[in-house]
Amino acid sequence: MNPHHHLHESTLMSYAAGALPAPLSIVAGTHLEQCPHCRQRLREAEAIGAALLEQTQPVADEARRAGLREAMLAQLVEVQADAVPGPLRSMPRERPEADPDHLPTSLHPYFGDSLGRLHWRWMAPGVHCIRAEQMPSLIMLKIAPGKCLPMHSHGRSELTQILRGSYNDALGLFAPGDVADLDEEVEHQPVTAPGVPCICVSALDAPLVFSGWLARRIQRFVKL
Structure with a gap:
């Protein structure tokens, strides 16, 4: 798997610091499992964060400096552990x-x-979903081939990781392993490719903003 669409730099830095909201962190972790390029970038982000921590507390003694660095890194791990669910506390591997x-x-x-063991629920014609019970803003979607979704933008951030199938929009082709890292400035209309359903996992930290009146009316029922 060789993804072509990656996590934004700011998303990686927030993930490394444990500052991403939990649903977004789960999707980011899913991408990191499948993307060697982003795992390397995450290691670099963690190294930068460690260096910044070290610079904030200058000390005269080298041994004291090393001890302080270890203590601060341990505190950072504790913050990550509190902010992010268990599976994300260490960097995901492929x-x-x-x-x-x-x-x-x-x-x-x-x-x-x-x-194969998922139990899908109907959301709209050609669209099925599963919401995580513990986290309703984390959702798995299965969209039929050749389906054109409504034009929409985003209230704040959205992360969507493609697991199977693909779709096209104004940003290009998104295939298995790719992640769509979107913010409120992006407006798009995904169209799933022919062949197999597009299955993806998505997380939002604010509702979608639909352009069409019909989609806006349906939105209150599908809760996206």
């Missing part, structure tokens, strides 16, 4: 499983470990 139905490890506490 999953070795060959089973195409196997879900990324970051999703196991919320959706189980297999696409």
